Amino acid sequence: MQDFLKTIKQIDFPTNQYYRKPYSKNQIVLHHTVSGGTANAVAKYWSQMPSRIATAFIIDKEGVIYQLFGSQYYAGHVGSIKTEAKKLGLPARNCSKNSIGIELINWGGLIMKDDQLYNVYGRKFTGEAVHYENGYRGFYYFDKYTDKQISALKPLIEYLADKYGIPTTCDDRMWDVSHRAIAGVSGVYSHTSFRRDKSDLHPQKELTDMLKTL
Numbered sequence: 001m002q003d004f005l006k007t008i009k010q011i012d013f014p015t016n017q018y019y020r021k022p023y024s025k026n027q028i029v030l031h032h033t034v035s036g037g038t039a040n041a042v043a044k045y046w047s048q049m050p051s052r053i054a055t056a057f058i059i060d061k062e063g064v065i066y067q068l069f070g071s072q073y074y075a076g077h078v079g080s081i082k083t084e085a086k087k088l089g090l091p092a093r094n095c096s097k098n099s100i101g102i103e104l105i106n107w108g109g110l111i112m113k114d115d116q117l118y119n120v121y122g123r124k125f126t127g128e129a130v131h132y133e134n135g136y137r138g139f140y141y142f143d144k145y146t147d148k149q150i151s152a153l154k155p156l157i158e159y160l161a162d163k164y165g166i167p168t169t170c171d172d173r174m175w176d177v178s179h180r181a182i183a184g185v186s187g188v189y190s191h192t193s194f195r196r197d198k199s200d201l202h203p204q205k206e207l208t209d210m211l212k213t214l
Contacts, residue, residue, distance in 0.1 A: 032106035055101030063148030077101035109139030137199035168214035
């Protein structure tokens with residue numbers, strides 16, 4: 001485990017962009033950035049935002065893990081769940097405080113136009129895409145998570161789960177709004193588990209297969 005920890009690169013992230021008060025952690029929430037480029041570029045973007053929005057970890061497409069701040073701290077990464085909580089008859093809560101966010105560099109949902117894929121910002125997409133025949137959260141194509149990202153994500157989840165006593169059992173319910181996630185039940189979830197307006201992560205087979213081995 002010590003060898004694994006040595007592979008994590010630290011990013012000098014401004015201390016006023018996250019909450020430096022330790023919180024108990026019982027959930028891990030997986031995201032993607034809806035961007036390409038580097039982890040440092042994502043961190044720089046977050047550092048310039050007026051609100052404290054960030055995740056503790058970012059994994060780039062080469063599978064390199066970057067840490068912005070200690071996992072015991074938090075910044076906003078889940079967002080408001082008021083609408084979904086109300087539908088489920090649950091109280092709204094700050095889901096970011098007691099969860100650890102992990103972000104994968106990924107363009108997310110893609111749009112096909114004239115036999116060409118574009119990202120949500122209207123730029124041509126030239127990477128490898130995943131096609132969902134029945135669509136997922138409003139998209140039929142997504143940027144593919146790399147094998148290196150998925151391989152790096154597994155030991156990071158296992159390390160954090162062990163550190164905080166978080167169960168790692170995953171099932172297909174995490175790909176829809178989850179009563180368990182919103183109620184604060186311990187576990188590993190996707191951002192899509194909390195909000196119907198989000199499409200990160202998407203349920204790529206290689207990713208879901210890995211999650212079932214945790």
